[in-house]
Structures are given as C-alpha cells and as structure tokens.
Amino acid sequence: xxxxxxxxxxxxxxxKQNVRKNLDFEPLSTTALILEDRPANxxxxxxEEAQKHRQQYEEMVVQAKKxxxxxxxxxxKQLEERCKLEESIGNAVLTWNNExxxxxxxxxxxxxxxxxxxxxxxxxxxxxxxxxxxGNELNITHELYDICLARAKEKWRSLSTGGAEVECEDAGxxxxxxxxxxxxxxxxxxxxxxxxxxxxxxxxxHDTLHSILGAYTCYRPDVGYVQGMSFIAAVLILNLxxxxxxxxxxxxxxxxxxxxxxxxxxxxxxxxxxxxxVFFEENLPKLFAHFKxxxxxxxxxLIDWIFTLYSKSLPLDLACRVxxxxxxxxxxxxxxxxxxxxKLFEDILTKMDFIHIAQFLTKLPEDLPSEEFFTSIAAxxxxxxxxxxxxxxxxxxxxxxxxxxGSPSLKR
Amino acid sequence: FFQSSDFxxxxxxxxxxxxxxxxxxxxxxxxxxxxxxxxxIGVEFGSKIINVGGxxxxxxxxxxxxxxxxxxxxxxxxRGAAGALLVYDITSRETYNALTNWLTDARMLASxxxxxxxxxxxxxLDADREVTFLEASRFAQENELMFLETSALTGENxxxxxxxxxxxxxxxxESGELDPxxxxxxxxxGDAALRQLRSPRRAQAxxxxxxxx
Numbered sequence: 001x002x003x004x005x006x007x008x009x010x011x012x013x014x015x016k017q018n019v020r021k022n023l024d025f026e027p028l029s030t031t032a033l034i035l036e037d038r039p040a041n042x043x044x045x046x047x048e049e050a051q052k053h054r055q056q057y058e059e060m061v062v063q064a065k066k067x068x069x070x071x072x073x074x075x076x077k078q079l080e081e082r083c084k085l086e087e088s089i090g091n092a093v094l095t096w097n098n099e100x101x102x103x104x105x106x107x108x109x110x111x112x113x114x115x116x117x118x119x120x121x122x123x124x125x126x127x128x129x130x131x132x133x134x135g136n137e138l139n140i141t142h143e144l145y146d147i148c149l150a151r152a153k154e155k156w157r158s159l160s161t162g163g164a165e166v167e168c169e170d171a172g173x174x175x176x177x178x179x180x181x182x183x184x185x186x187x188x189x190x191x192x193x194x195x196x197x198x199x200x201x202x203x204x205x206h207d208t209l210h211s212i213l214g215a216y217t218c219y220r221p222d223v224g225y226v227q228g229m230s231f232i233a234a235v236l237i238l239n240l241x242x243x244x245x246x247x248x249x250x251x252x253x254x255x256x257x258x259x260x261x262x263x264x265x266x267x268x269x270x271x272x273x274x275x276x277x278v279f280f281e282e283n284l285p286k287l288f289a290h291f292k293x294x295x296x297x298x299x300x301x302l303i304d305w306i307f308t309l310y311s312k313s314l315p316l317d318l319a320c321r322v323x324x325x326x327x328x329x330x331x332x333x334x335x336x337x338x339x340x341x342x343k344l345f346e347d348i349l350t351k352m353d354f355i356h357i358a359q360f361l362t363k364l365p366e367d368l369p370s371e372e373f374f375t376s377i378a379a380x381x382x383x384x385x386x387x388x389x390x391x392x393x394x395x396x397x398x399x400x401x402x403x404x405x406g407s408p409s410l411k412r
Numbered sequence: 413f414f415q416s417s418d419f420x421x422x423x424x425x426x427x428x429x430x431x432x433x434x435x436x437x438x439x440x441x442x443x444x445x446x447x448x449x450x451x452x453i454g455v456e457f458g459s460k461i462i463n464v465g466g467x468x469x470x471x472x473x474x475x476x477x478x479x480x481x482x483x484x485x486x487x488x489x490x491r492g493a494a495g496a497l498l499v500y501d502i503t504s505r506e507t508y509n510a511l512t513n514w515l516t517d518a519r520m521l522a523s524x525x526x527x528x529x530x531x532x533x534x535x536x537l538d539a540d541r542e543v544t545f546l547e548a549s550r551f552a553q554e555n556e557l558m559f560l561e562t563s564a565l566t567g568e569n570x571x572x573x574x575x576x577x578x579x580x581x582x583x584x585x586e587s588g589e590l591d592p593x594x595x596x597x598x599x600x601x602g603d604a605a606l607r608q609l610r611s612p613r614r615a616q617a618x619x620x621x622x623x624x625x
Contacts, residue, residue: 184479187430187451194448227429227479228453266484303454303485312450355472358457 096125120321127239133327142243152214181225185213192230226262228307257331273298275393276335282384294354301361332389340377417470417602427499428507429478432533435564437475452477490521494598495577502532503540529558529577536563
C-alpha cells in the first residue's frame with residue numbers, strides 16, 4: 001500500500017526535484033505548498049522581501065518534507081513489522097500443527113514449546129491447545145453434554161409453562177433458587193460482551209451460550225450458575241465447538257482455584273488473596289505499602305479478574321493471551337498477571353488515593369499496550385524466599401485451618 | 413477531580429441482580445444511560461462531589477454484585493457505609509420481595525445510623541409494573557426508609573436519590589445524631605474541612621477512621 005502511494009506521488013514532479021532525487025519516495029502534500037507570484041495587479045515586491053519569502057518558503061518545504069519522510073519511514077517500519085508478525089504467526093501455526101499437536105504428551109513441556117507458547121497461541125490452533133492443556137479429568141463425553149442439555153431444556157420448558165415441578169435431585173437448593181438461577185442466566189447472557197453483539201438475543205452464539213450454562217447447572221447443581229461464568233463460557237465458545245467448549249468449561253471450573261471462587265468459599269478465597277499479597281509485597285514493596293496505607297485490599301480488584309479470568313477487564317485479544325499462559329502455568333499465572341498489571345501502572349497508582357485506585361483497577365484503560373503488558377508480567381517473580389506459589393498457598397491454607405479451629409468466625 | 417470537599421461519605425448500592433444498580437451509578441456520574449453494560453462481578457466504584465445546601469460532599473460509592481451467591485463477599489463491603497441505595501425493579505416482584513434480606517444485612521453490617529433510600533428503578537417501564545408505588549412507599553415507611561421511583565434510562569430521580577440520602581446524613585450530623593468522628597460512621601472530613609480544622613485531636617480521629625474502613 002505504501003509503495004503504491006509513493007509511486008503515485010512521484011509523477012507530479014515539483015521544481016525542486018534535484019534535492020529529492022536520492023529519496024525513494026515523494027512527499028505527498030508538499031506539492032500543495034506552491035509559492036505563488038504576487039498577482040499582477042499589485043506592485044511587485046521589493047527584491048529583498050521576495051528573497052526573504054522565497055527563503056521562508058523553502059524552509060517550509062524542507063520541514064514538511066522532513067516530517068513526511070519520517071512518517072513514511074514509520075509507516076514502512078510498521079508494515080515490515082506487520083509482515084514479520086504475520087509470517088511468524090504463519091510459521092507458528094505450522095509448528096503447532098505439524099510438530100507440537102501430534103506429539104503433545106512428549107512436547108508440551110519442552111522449553112522450546114513453552115517459549116513459543118508465551119508468544120501467544122495462533123487463533124487457529126488456540127482452541128485445540130486450550131482443550132489439551134485443560135484436559136478432561138472429568139471424562140465428560142459429547143453424549144453426557146447432550147444429556148445435560150436435554151435436562152436443562154426440560155427445566156426451561158417446565159418453567160415457561162409454569163407446569164409441574166420436574167423431578168430433581170438438586171440437594172440443598174430450593175426450587176425458587178434454581179428458578180432464579182435460570183432466570184439469571186438469561187439476564188446475564190445479554191450482558192456478556194454486549195459490544196460484540198454475538199451473544200445477545202438474536203445473535204449467532206446466544207443459544208450456544210445459553211445451552212452451555214444451562215447444561216452446566218444440570219451437570220453440577222451443587223455449583224449452579226454463578227456470575228462470571230458467562231464470560232468464561234463465551235471465550236471458550238469463540239475458540240471451540242459447543243460440546244468441546246462445554247468439556248473445557250466444566251474441567252476448567254473444576255480446578256481448585258476456580259472451585260474455591262465459584263463456590264464462593266470465602267475462607268479459601270481469603271487464603272488466595274493472602275498468598276497473592278506475599279508475592280505482591282515481594283515484587284512491588286512500595287506499591288504494596290501504599291495499598292496497605294489506603295486500606296486497599298486485593299479482593300477489590302482480584303474478584304473480578306479471577307472470576308472472569310480477565311476476559312471482562314482486559315481487551316479480548318490480551319485476555320486470550322493471558323488464557324494461553326494460564327493454560328500453560330495454571331492458577332499462579334492469574335495472580336502473576338494481576339501483579340503485572342499493578343507493575344505496569346505502578347507509577348500512577350502510587351499517586352492515587354483509595355477511591356481512584358479502586359476505580360482504576362476495576363475499570364482498566366482500554367488501550368493497554370500489549371507488549372509492555374507482557375514484559376511487565378514477565379518481570380514478576382513468582383518465588384518468595386525460595387518458595388513457590390503452591391508452597392506459599394499450602395502453608396497459608398494450613399495456618400488457616402489451624403486458626404479456624406481456634407476461632408470459628410475468621411474474617412479479615 | 414480536585415474540587416475540595418467538606419465531607420466524604422461512603423455509599424453502597426445494593427439489591428438483586430439486574431435491577432439496574434450499575435446503570436443508576438453510571439447515570440448519576442456520567443449523566444448518560446449505559447445500554448451495553450456488563451454485570452458487576454464483586455464490586456465497582458464511582459465517586460462524585462455534590463453540593464448539598466452549600467456543603468461539598470464527596471460520595472465514595474460502592475456498587476456491589478447482585479447475585480445471592482456473592483452475598484458473603486459483598487457483605488464485607490458494608491462496613492462503615494454512611495448511606496445506601498437499596499434498589500429493586502418495579503417490573504419484578506421477586507426483586508421487591510428480596511428487600512427485607514438486603515435491609516437486614518445493611519442494618520446489621522453497615523454503620524448503625526446508615527441512611528437508606530429505597531429506589532424502585534425502571535420507572536420508565538410502567539406498562540410492565542409489578543409493584544405499585546403505594547405498596548413500596550408503605551414498605552419504606554414501615555422500615556424508616558426514604559423512597560423514590562427512579563429511571564436510570566431517563567435519569568428521572570437518579571441525582572435526587574443520591575442527594576436526598578446525602579442531605580439526610582448531613583442533617584443528622586448537624587443535629588448531633590451522627591458523629592463523624594465515631595469509628596465506622598462512614599463519614600470522614602473532606603480535605604477542605606480538614607484544612608480548616610487541623611487540630612491534632614481531629615487529625616487523629618481522621619486517621620483512626622481511615623484504618624477502620
């Protein structure tokens with residue numbers, strides 16, 4: 001595109017062409033800067049003034065050309081970068097498809113694959129890699145999905161006709177509660193990525209999202225539908241077929257961190273926050289002290305980030321890259337990402353008071369620079385005094401259990 | 413942004429999912445209806461300085477998630493709230509029936525003197541109304557709540573809800589019924605008031621409150 005434009009601009013040559021001959025492009029707009037002679041009906045300029053004006057004109061042209069040259073070079077560089085990026089994505093797709101995916105078990109943990117993984121999984125293989133990485137510990141089959149979906153549909157039917165109560169073994173949940181939860185799914189679907197306009201009533205993925213969430217409430221009535229799930233299911237739907245999305249969804253939610261949060265096990269959530277704070281203090285001591293001083297507890301921003309796996313708070317392409325590495329590294333990457341965000345904005349956050357930090361973190365800027373963002377995450381060390389995330393978490397859980405024995409109402 | 417204030421009040425917005433809590437907050441702050449809003453997970457925030465009878469009051473508003481399941485999380489945000497908007501949807505009896513639960517929580521967990529205004533939202537959807545004005549205003553009276561029907565869509569009564577609630581708190585402070593220096597009152601002196609006071613005793617009280625919220 002750039003060369004085409006440059007080529008076109010070369011035809012209408014301006015008089016000062018000898019100066020520009022060695023440039024490989026022609027400035028686009030300087031041709032519009034034409035020094036007109038004074039209209040004939042006016043007295044001629046004094047020679048000195050004319051000379052001065054000519055000089056000023058030439059300076060203007062030189063400046064304009066300089067600027068345009070710079071812009072053209074920038075465009076060229078951007079184009080080159082885009083080509084390089086496209087080429088590297090193309091290469092990555094080949095590597096993933098031909099080398100890694102066929103040999104998943106042996107290759108998934110190799111250094112080379114892990115590095116490639118960090119760069120972001122190409123969208124065309126993303127779903128496959130996520131599925132493999134999340135696994136199917138629960139052994140859910142497509143048939144099981146169909147069964148759960150059929151039961152969900154039965155419930156919806158009986159709800160809408162107001163007919164007899166469907167036989168249900170949802171221990172511990174009242175009929176009213178289930179009803180509310182089914183109603184809430186309907187309400188929340190329309191409020192899931194509303195700007196994409198694909199999950200809303202009449203959109204192409206509305207029914208799919210509805211089905212997966214409904215099927216899940218039948219598969220796990222003990223967990224049911226919890227706000228935040230619709231975002232996770234939506235991101236999976238964007239990358240996988242319906243039944244596979246359901247399998248990934250159920251297995252993902254079955255991971256310890258997700259179970260703790262989606263069951264709203266407050267005690268365990270606080271343990272996660274405490275572990276997070278250990279690494280927060282280690283990595284960003286100044287900001288940590290500032291947050292403490294302002295009583296800004298991590299639940300205020302982490303709840304949204306963890307419940308939706310960043311898909312609500314980050315731009316979707318960045319969120320998917322976070323998911324990529326989350327699939328590789330597990331729950332600790334969610335907390336590392338949080339620290340990466342805090343690190344990226346450390347300077348401005350240190351200048352803010354409670355309410356502005358809270359507002360900022362619960363509504364992150366939309367134009368997050370992706371490379372800086374991942375550099376910032378990479379700079380976060382997930383080791384505290386030689387202890388890793390899992391060790392810290394286990395130690396805190398143990399402390400917690402012992403303290404709970406002492407005082408039953410352990411709250412912050 | 414840098415307008416100085418005489419007081420800082422912590423406000424809550426509570427009520428069932430889908431009643432329009434975040435939209436009320438957005439309408440109050442941006443003077444616009446947000447028609448592509450997400451549902452709130454956990455808590456979101458807003459702040460605004462309003463002028464109530466010549467005093468500048470900075471509202472620090474905590475907009476909470478509505479799903480029952482999040483109750484154990486959002487409860488921990490009630491502490492030290494001076495005021496609350498308790499929101500139901502006039503087109504949904506279910507959200508109205510849940511008010512008692514929300515109210516119990518607020519009275520128990522926020523400051524004792526919390527001032528609550530009941531907001532029957534989605535006033536613009538009068539054709540689908542399931543809760544009458546009269547019924548809700550009786551409920552409000554019985555439970556010593558202020559009451560307004562609001563519309564986050566048109567903006568009707570939205571500013572009023574926040575302002576009326578703040579005004580009542582200010583009145584309580586002036587009558588001595590509320591002591592801003594008491595821990596957990598949900599009230600702090602704003603920067604303007606602090607500059608005037610600056611006595612060591614007050615400054616101490618201020619920092620004690622900061623630790624307590």
